[in-house]
Amino acid sequence: MVKFLAGGAILWALVAAGAGLRAALAMPADSMGHLEAEFLPLASYLPPRGEVGYLKPFEDTPGDDGVRTHYAAQYALVPRVVVAEEGREFVIVARDTARPGGDARLDGYFLVTRAASGHSVYRRLAP
């Protein structure tokens, strides 16, 4: 009986491990590497430490994409803290997050740089 159960367990383990391998092969590639690389060119235009702002998308988008982009900015720009609040001296404006045709939240800011990816850094005109 014990041998039968052990044999069954081993057979199941072989099948399950094979199925796991198949599942891993079918998994899509994660975009974090690309997202991180998109934000890295902005680092030299930001203070080396401290908090920098992050403009929230002008309209709520369904899914995790907006959150993932914000988290990617934070991950890339450590040890800065990228806070989704307005009023900071430096503000990161991710691609497609500002309202097209002019975003009132960026009034009083000027464009410091725009990376090839479309992400930008804005800085307040006066302290």
Next chain:
Amino acid sequence: MILALAGLLLPAVAAWWVLRAMRLRVPGDSRILAAAVAGALGIGASSLVTFATVFLEVFPGPVFVVADASLWSILCLAAWWRTRGRVAEPEAAPHVGPAREWTAADWLVRAACVAVVAASFAVPVIEYLKSPHGQWDAWAIWNQKARFLFRAGDGWTASMSIPWSQPGHPLLVSLSVARLWAYAGAELTAVPAVLSGVYGAITVAIVMGALDVGRTRAWVAGAVLVAPFAFSHLASAQTADLPFGMFVVASLAMLRQDDPPAWRQPGRARSALLLAGALGGLSAWTKNEGAVFLVASSCLVARVTLRHARWQDAAWWMGGVAPLAALVAYFKLVLMPILPEYVSGASGSTLIEQVTSIARHAAVLELVSPMWLPWGGPWARGSILVVLAAALVSSMSPTGHSARGTLAVVAVMIGGYYIAYVLTTLDLRWMVATSFERLVMQLWPALVMAALSVGQVDLRDSARVAFAQGER
């Protein structure tokens, strides 16, 4: 990467020799178990040293690497020197009776286990090639904190203001990654990936070593442990759940009660309890859930103490736990006095209301109950229930002391996780959906160990003990 691997190996080798120098022996004197425990202790201890150097502001520069490598090398040499010329331990005792020869079926099981392990450990390689930064929690929490430590040194506390980075969780995983980056001199994505795989490998070695690799049940356990995709996927995750599960199962392996004569020897009991305490303490230095484990395993230690009528047993366990519990308390009360995200913002009355609300309990049960069956991934449906049932059967057998103890600890932990679900202020549906698989995975190695703790006491162990007693 070679330097990072050297940095990973040094504390493990030092821990191995320190265990020998201090005559701290693992139950059953399994060399595989001893090596796995040394590996786990090496990772834990080196994270503590790194934490100290962050405060001394020498991390992560070359001074740190030289000082850290020197420390572990000196410790290793000193421990080796101390063991030099020592009379062989009773582990060299002769076997009583002829050793059982392996049959064709035994060899088949071993070969199948190797195939299962190979397939399961190919998953982290494949996933690393697709997601070198690990899964969501890796780059949002653990590796991100490691970056703060590596890039800002003592300025890492800035990460405290990032709400999603779980600032209140302890630092073992992030410190270990940052430490090896310091050795490598660069933020290699391979470092957390390899570490994650090492946690998985140590976990397998602990379970198999505790069940005695000379017996076929250990090989069945190894195969069952790594077979579900939930395990290999977590070994690819670069998060803290697998190392937490590793410390939990390592601590429980030290508390196994398979060999009553060995437990009657104060020296053996001292070793097991001190190591169980230290490994349990390291679980609390890995994740918040470690506090639940310490509460649960303290009940088991109390039972062991009462059973042998030796209060010193509890003292040895406390001796292992106390330094780490003090560090975790300092971290949580002084450095990062932040409530976990899942209960933050709740008043005492809200929490009491939730605990006493039948509707709340019903909601938790309604969400959690259907998640047990599909747990594990493709072709692993029902595996947790089967292993739970096997652990129960094993615990009810006359020689099921170990399974009973392990299962009791797991039951208390499940109760703790259930209470966390009841108390959470986050969206319950989201909380359960994003945490259930990981939480069960933390307990899976311990459950597999309990389930396969079948069979009689190994006579060789008892014989060794008798031999040792006769020798003295």
